[in-house]
Amino acid sequence: MTDTTARALALLNLLQTHRHWPGAELATRLGVTERTVRRDVDRLRELGYRVESTPGAAGGYRLEAGSAVPPLLLNDDEAVTMAIGLRVAATQQLVGGPDVTLTALAKLEQVLPSALRQRVNALAASVQAPRIGDAPVVSPEVLGEIALATRDTERLRLRYVDGEGQESVRRVEPHALAPAGRKWFLLCWDLDRDDWRTFRVDRIVSVEHTRVLFSRHEITEQEIEERVLVAASWSPQNVTAAAVMELPLAEVQERFGPWWEGATPVGDDRTHWPVGGSDWREAMYGLLWIPEGVEYTVALSEPHRSELREAVGRLLRALDAAAPDELE
Template sequence: MTDTTSRALALLNLLQTHRHWSGAELARRLEVTERTVRRDVDRLRELGYRVESAPGSAGGYRLEAGSAVPPLLLTDDEAVAMAIGLRVAATQQLVGGAEVTLTALAKLEQVLPSALRRRVNALAGAVQPARIGDGPAVSPVVLGELALAARDSERVRLRYTDGQGAQSVRRVEPHVLSPAGRKWYLLCWDVEREDWRTFRVDRIEDVEHTRVLFARRDITDEEVAERILIATSWSPQKIEADVVMELPLEQMEEHFGVWAQGAMAEDDRRTRWPLGGGDWREALYGMLYIPPGVDYVTDFPEPERSELRESLVRVQRALDADPPAPRHPASSADS
């Protein structure tokens, strides 16, 4: 393999790993001049890759879908079959394979021409694989577009329907796609609200690319996992209740951090905080995090309210009683 061929393949790899590159950055990565980059781009175009270029300080190069599948050593039928397989795999939330599946899907769909995209969409809609559990159906088209946007740090517009059926259009900066609890979630920065938001992907109806790039914000893996966990807890729960605590909203948010999501000021000294769970034990777990010394009331529903009260009475009785005799040390015969 010649140096020219190796360099062209290295350029192609860079173009496939990010949506937009400046000529200067490509030259720096490849350790060549910008003039050499332009010649290598022309070679890729001759091979069938559609590389768009834009002049000026904000210009650069990006790999676009062409009129035919570029020479990936795949036939049209093979490319369609691979795209459908990746979409099905992504929506099935394969254990340990979500990230790899989405990146592979993003790379392939980026170069599929429109005619093959239509075939993929039509065939994928006819494929009804057995679902894992009872999770809601996720559009593989939406999932693929979000994967592209997250990979390329591209701002998008979403048409979203919340749990109450209200529709809205949101401008967001996608950071992470994650499966959790048989659902897919998108963690993104909401441009209008200037804060992190987590959306269920099955409630996203449309993704519009803006071609506006954004600088990724710092967020740790721990913060991502915590925000996704909070989003799963906001799904409809068997037990749902409000707690009104004797604590101003600002102090409550400082104490609870991201778990203060949904809290609102009742007045200048009290905060209303929604909580829930699969049963009264899970809801009680949330109430136990209210700071010591802070009084609160709750509209915990019946019959779970009575079950909780009965359990707490027994706990109080156990704490008031004399402790049991110390455990006898194990004998040699027991060891």
């Protein structure tokens, strides 16, 4: 392989790993001049790769989709990871069913060296894919476009349908894609709400790229997990209740973390916080998270209010009674 060919392949590998590269940065990474980068870009174009260039100080290069799929460059770890992912995807709720992923897997494994195929087989044997059952169907196209924008810190415009069937357009900065339970979730910074929001990917109707880049907001991995968990925990409530706590909203936000969502201020010193669940027991569990020493009132309709009162009464009597002999 000549130096020119090797350099062109290295350039292609860089273009495939990021949506946009400034020309000066590509030249630095490849150890050549920007003029040489331009020549190598022309060579890639002759081979069928659509490389778009933009002039100016903020200009650079990006790899565009073409009329046909050109060859991809994958290192060993990427190839193995892709093969494992395709095997798992064949069992999941993606549009097109398992046939599409199986044909893609067959094409990839056909060109894998023997050693890599053995790694794939060994890993696949130890990976237990979750059973999806009646999970909502996710479009792999939507999932892929969001993943690219998340990687490249590109703002998106989404058409989203909420749980009540209302459609809206959301301008977001995508930060993380995460599966939870039987669903996929997008954690993003909502530009119109100026706050974090979590969207179910199966409810995203379309994705529009803006080509506007953003700087990531500070958020920890733990915060991401908590916000996705909050979103995954939500379900239609058979029993709805509400607590009015003797805490200002700002303090509720600080103490509850992402679980404060839905709370609203009641004056300067109190906060209304909705809770609920499939029955009164889940509503009670939510109320138990109110911090120690904080007084509150509860709105809970009958017969759930009487059921909760009876259960709490029995619990108090049990705690006041002497412990059974076998536990002493």
